[in-house]
Amino acid sequence: MPLDRRSLIAGTTAAALAGLSGRPARAQGVTLKIGVLNDQSGVYRDISGPTSVxxxxxxxxxxxxxGFNVEILTADHQNKPDVGSNIARQWIDRDGVDVIVDVPxxxxxxxxxGVVREKNKVYLNSTAATAxxxxxxCSPNTVHWTYDTWMLAKSTGGAMVKAGGDTWFFITADYAFGHALERDTTAFIKAQNGRVLGAVRHPLGTTDFxxxxxxxxxxxxxxxxLANAGTDTxxxxxxxxxxxxxxxxTKIAVLLMFINDVHGLGLQAAQGLVCTETFYWDLNDRTRAFTTKVKPHLAGNMPAMSHAGCYAAVLHYLKAAADMGADKAKANGAEAVARMKAMPTDDDCFGRGSIRADGRKIHPSYLFEVKSPEESKAPWDYYKLLQTTPAExxxxxxxxxxxxxxxS
Amino acid sequence: MDDIFGIPAPLLFGQLLLGLINGAFYAMLSLGLAVIFGLLNIVNMAHGAQFMMGAFAAWMLLAWGGIGYWWALILAPIIVGITGVIMEKLFISKLYKLDHLYGLLLTFGLALIIEGVFRNEFGSSGLPYRIPPELSGAWDLGFMFMPVYRGWVVIAALILCLATWLMIEKTRLGAYLRAATENAALVQAFGVNVPRMITLTYGFGVALAAVGGVLAAPIYSVNPQMGSNLIIVVFAVVVIGGMGSILGSVLTGFALGIVEGLTKVFWPEASATVIFVIMAIVLLARPAGLFGRA
Structure with a gap:
């Protein structure tokens, strides 16, 4: 099976890389296995894919x-729920995977x-949107790190209504994510006395809008x-x-957009759009330092908030594992997640933050406006900050x- | 304002027009498929990938060579057509004596490889390509706002389809081609280089896909999977029209564009499925397709 071979190769390279970092791994220590499960070949490849790995x-x-070893496995879920849950099951049952990361x-x-909870492992979701x-x-084994539909709705939707956009029409991707995003945004519009005049649900992968x-x-x-994502958006x-x-x-509210989508649109077409992210490479010194560090390994891609979330979530998990003992973290996923919730988080991408009892990682969200071609001074210099919503x-x-x- | 089936008339006219425009893309792509199938008996599953290569060729010409849209419209099909000729020489020519299924599998495999290479090289989120300044802007038709570029796409598609049909049905070259399909050995005996003619025909079919790609680049996201989103629908169009029937595939392309456009008004969720429902019905009632010879 190609999956096994690919996982094996990825795992070996990761082990070699960990060795290269100059700290000899202790052979007798426990090995924590981290599986990066995402879209390696479809529409969400650039916002997850090899860059997340x-x-x-x-x-x-x-x-x-x-005091412990780490092994990394990767697989492509092809955007199919049955394929994804099968890989998760195989990883946990057969390969002894402890943590599943990313999963757009x-x-x-x-x-x-559901699978991770049933097997009592750890699930660090970064790239999926559903709140x-x-x-x-919600599950005692899950941390949802980067963003969700409620937060996008509040930041982008709220700002649009406040600026006078009180009547809306939705163009929504016809699956779990689109429905959740439309539902959450509608709640904000109605709360501010706005009205939704209509909506269309389009199949995923529509070319003509x-x-x-x-x-x-x-x-x-x-x-x-626009309650859709990626190529559809x-x-x-x-x-x-x-x-x-x-x-x-007419204003276009792009409810979910990643910097890679802006790159694909080009500034000429994207200028003036408003979107919400929780990480931008050029936000502060720490985000720039992180980007400089990973950039050489990304084959021309740029880290989006989803990638930053994979980094920060795994970093925090490893801290918790070191704190409680890797063998204990391996034995009981829910306990490892409980330890992650008990410890404050701190990383280059999101700064200081915390994880709530329901598994929600909280940090500030940023409302950005896409620059015009004249304002952009360097490659990937795409955003200007309009507004920051504090973590709470x-x-x-x-x-x-x-x-x-x-x-209660 | 008059309502038709509960939809305001202007909105309905707008949707009919948009359906016609999308139909232009279906017609252009199914035309290439029909030419290749009709004359080579190959089910060209790589057609979507070649459409995508056309769009990428336009992007590369602009980004790397500074060559704009109008030249790309001529150069991209030539470049992609040449890759088609090479593909035919290296792989497809070995399969003419075998069952259709082998050609289908081979071209499907090639399509997957081509898309994989482009995805690895350019990522999945796409590349920007602008509408040429001469064609930007829009006409206000009263019942809707019609971008100039879409009008251009319909005109270009109609010209191409008509020219191809005339070439195959009314010229001497077309007569040779049709004769070679019927009896290759006999035509060769008259001194016509049949293998070369077949190779060039494949190159021409591929070039048609590439023209479609260049036309699509300014309005659709230029990304490696852009062809695979379209190709399955286009195959359904060809099956409905009748495999190998050139006129049939063009007419069906436009008609199904309209049907799809209307579905987007009445039942948007079903817009991706409606064409396949029609395909199933047509296959049950007329297995050779609407315009095919049984």
Missing amino acids: ACVRQAVQDLGGK NSAVALAVN DLTGPQ SSFLVQAQSSRAKVIG VNAVKQAAEFGLTRRG EAFRPVADGACPLVR
Whole structure:
């Protein structure tokens, strides 16, 4: 099976890299196995894929030599929930994997969530968006690190309504993620007395959005909310510009966009769009230092918030494992996650923060505006900061999430 | 304002027009497939990858060579067509005596390899390509806002389809080609270099896919999987129209674009499936397709 061979090669390279870092691993120590499960060959490759693997390797390198060995495995879930949960099962049952990291695509992420909980391992999700991971489906084995639909809705959606965009039309990807994002944004619009005039649900991987854009336009909504991601978003934004929507005053709310999508659109098409991320490479000295460190291993890609989340989550897990003893962390996933929640977090990508009882990692969220081609001074110099939401306000309050773990 | 089936009339007209524009892409791609299948008997699964190569060739010409859209419209198909000729010489020519299935598997494998190479080289989130300044802007048609570029796509597609049809049905070269399909040995006996003609035909079909790619670059995301999103639909179009029927595939392309456009209004969630439902019905009622010869 190609999966085994690939995992084996990846694992061996990782071990070799850990060795190269100059700290000899103790042969007699426990080996923690980290499986990076993501999209290696489809639409979400650039926001997860090999770049996530490189960031996980960086975390292992930064925190090696604590009396245990670390091995990294990788696999491609092809954006299919059944493939994803099968790999997770195989990894845990047969290969003795302790931690599963990354897992973009909300549908796959929720499937893997169940498997990891059943097997009492650790699940560090960085790239999936659904806020249900720390809501009704929260688990004592799961940490949701980087962002979620509620936080995107609050930051981007809230800012749009505040700026006068009180009537909305949604163009939504027809699966778990799109529905969650539309639902959460709608709640914010209604809370601020805005109205949703209509919505269309399009299949994942739609090439032509012109029909939907024309429908949105004839609804006379002031804001068109794009509750989709990746190539779908890029196509929709490109075609919205083509149909002159933005030129005639309609605002486009891109509810989820990564810096790699901006790169794919080009500044000419993306300028002026507003989006929310929790990490930007050029945010401060620490994020720049992190980027300089990983950049040589990324084959031309740039770390997005999803990649930074993989790095920071694994780094924090390794700290917790070192603190409680790697053998204990290996034996009981829920206990390892409990230790992660008890310790404050601190890393170059997100600064200081903490993990809540429901598994939600909290840190500030940043509202960015995409620069115009004239404003951009260097490659990947794409964002200017509009607004920062502090960590305590950025994410859904614990009490509102309906997470069974925190029910009193 | 008049309503038709509960949809305001202007919106419906707009959707019909947009459907026609998308149909232009289907028509252009299915035309290439029909030419290749009709004359070579090869089910070219690499067509989507070659469409993608056309878009990437346009991007490379601009980013690396500073060559703009209009030249790319001529150069990209030539470049991609040459890769098609090489592919035919190296691989496909070995399969003419075998069952269709072998050609399908070979070209499908090649498509996966080509897409994998591009994904490795350029990532999956795509590359920017702008609408040429001459074609940016839009006309206000009253019932909708019509980008100039989309109008250009329809016109270009119609010209290409018509020219290809005329060339194959009305010229001497086309007559040779059709004769070679019927009886290659006899045509060769008359002194026509049949293998070379077949190779060039494949190159031409591939070039048609590449033109589609260049036309698509400014409006769709230029990324390695852009062809695979489209190719399955295009195959359905060819099957509905009748394998190998050139006129059939063009007409079906436009018609299905319209059907898909209307589905996007009445039931958006089903817009990816409607064409396959039609395909199933057509296969049950007329297995040779609407325009095919049984």
